[in-house]
Amino acid sequence: MGLCGAADRDDLSALSSIGRRRALAAGQVLTWAGDDNVLCANVVSGILKVTASTANGREQIVGLVFAGDFVGQLFEETSSLTVTALVDSDLCVYPRERFERVMAEASSIERMLLRRTLASLNDARERMLTLGKRGAQERVAGFLLDLVDRTAVRTVDGSISIDVPVSRGDMADFLGLTIETVSRQLTRLKVLGAITLARGGRSILITDRAALEPLANPE
Amino acid sequence: MGLCGAADRDDLSALSSIGRRRALAAGQVLTWAGDDNVLCANVVSGILKVTASTANGREQIVGLVFAGDFVGQLFEETSSLTVTALVDSDLCVYPRERFERVMAEASSIERMLLRRTLASLNDARERMLTLGKRGAQERVAGFLLDLVDRTAVRTVDGSISIDVPVSRGDMADFLGLTIETVSRQLTRLKVLGAITLARGGRSILITDRAALEPLANPE
DNA sequence: CGGTACGTTGATATCTCTCAAAGCAGGTGG
DNA sequence: CCACCTGCTTTGAGAGATATCAACGTACCG
Structure with a gap:
């Protein structure tokens, strides 16, 4: 499920070999904005929020992440977003750089992620309309x-x-x-x-x- | 340049074989929200705006597209966004479905596009922060x-x-x-x-x- | 039975929008 | 070359909406 939806069998096993299960209690933070961007994850169950914040501390939730969704900022050295569990959640966590390397060899994963990212972008744009107008x-x-x-x-x-x-x-x-x-x-x-x-x-x-x-x- | 940045030579020629040059005068529309989503493009020169609008006609620009950027909503049957040239622009236009088929065989293009889409998503999120807070x-x-x-x-x-x-x-x-x-x-x-x-x-x-x-x- | 965190409600302030008018630049035709 | 027209920008006054500050209510938990 999740990233795995339509992915190739070999690609999936390559991925799962670097993933680690992790439970997050409601309120717990997976990733802090400003920290080294060392991980990304696939949500197995639960809901997370992704927040951005201004220099003076105002916060905006820029995304909600549900079961099956992917979360993380690939190809960024430091994270600009904070990811927090809204309810008890189960994740499959990957070291970001390793995930990227595996993905480079696993085009079915790459394709899947492209689809999801495009969908997220559409979401984000719809939300811009809401926030702006x-x-x-x-x-x-x-x-x-x-x-x-x-x-x-x-x-x-x-x-x-x-x-x-x-x-x-x-x-x-x-x-x-x-x-x-x-x-x-x-x-x-x-x-x-x-x-x-x-x-x-x-x-x-x-x-x-x-x-x-x-x-x-x-x- | 553009999509072409680091793409494979063969992949590029496959792409270019389906692309067509097109000039857009300032103010001209490339794509209307609500229309069949038949094309996507790479911007050679110029600047375009991407707008979303509410049912009652309020508009929000959800993205600006500069030279080298890609524009279009892949994998969507109908477009929800209007794309308009802000200044005289040159594009390389592709039939969307053909672009998708070519891309499926051209992993270097896919990778490139994933990078760009991730970057756009980061942009979008930064803008949500601005619009919200x-x-x-x-x-x-x-x-x-x-x-x-x-x-x-x-x-x-x-x-x-x-x-x-x-x-x-x-x-x-x-x-x-x-x-x-x-x-x-x-x-x-x-x-x-x-x-x-x-x-x-x-x-x-x-x-x-x-x-x-x-x-x-x-x- | 508190206590604490969250939610609701109220009064007021502040900000942005709305509506209206006037100023400016560029383009056109006389 | 000037006058005028047109579209865009600026400025003003006032209305409307949301934020802010403060108090109160309510659920959950020890």
């Missing part, structure tokens, strides 16, 4: 809809339950907002009857998806 | 400093001249601001003595780079 309500509503497609569980009554894997602070850092505006937008959605909050806000029930769509993409 | 002044000052590294020409008196390749509108779309705030920030920088404007704002002279740096990265 969308209002708070659109960002929050859009975020919920994205989550639905990734992590949703349908309940018996037809509404959709999301176990939000991130805190309000993470949502804010992801969306380029503050905690307070995220919270306010969520209660707004609650008042509109589009969602219901539970478990102190960590669990969101989407009761009216149709109501959410136009808020995420107004005309 | 930086103020107008930081964005504008930072933009100027970025341009310096790309297109600057040193003048005899030690100040730096930029021929800004984009209109205020483009700068605004790039930075996630409006034309007016970009303009205001520029005059602010002018008042601070960091820059001088000429040619109706199209040419910017950086008279005090040291003054610009802390504005782009305060603290």
